[in-house]
Amino acid sequence: MHVRLSAEWTDQRGTVWAPGDTVDVDAVTLASLEELGMVETPDGKGTAPAEGTSTTTTTTDTTDPKKIGPGPGAPPADDSGS
Template sequence: MVYVRLNSAWTDGDGVNHAAGDTVDVDAATLAELQASGVVTEVPKSGGGDTTDWVGPTSTKP
């Protein structure tokens, strides 16, 4: 399981609604589905350039 921050509202498989900005615990398959649908994405680093700061499974940010 991994914690991810949602970019948009999402209803999980149990019917629980989660708002954009919420942090949720999901499995790898659900993470892939959320990425594919744009519910979670990479966040650009605040220095510009082509690098990104992923808020997801390997992130140290809350």
């Protein structure tokens, strides 16, 4: 399986790969790289922080209560009064 690295990695043969390089790995190696957060996800972000790094997520966005409700594809409300 081909994966894009999000951090520098040295394979079992001693080849050093840079972040952004695409490498062909087996399922066991892929699992190991994912566990270490060294593989990019399709949205371009690593699956987890690389060892020795930390991430902080703060959310200050609040949803306007007037905008909560069924989406545009929802069926019309039943106003039959029952």
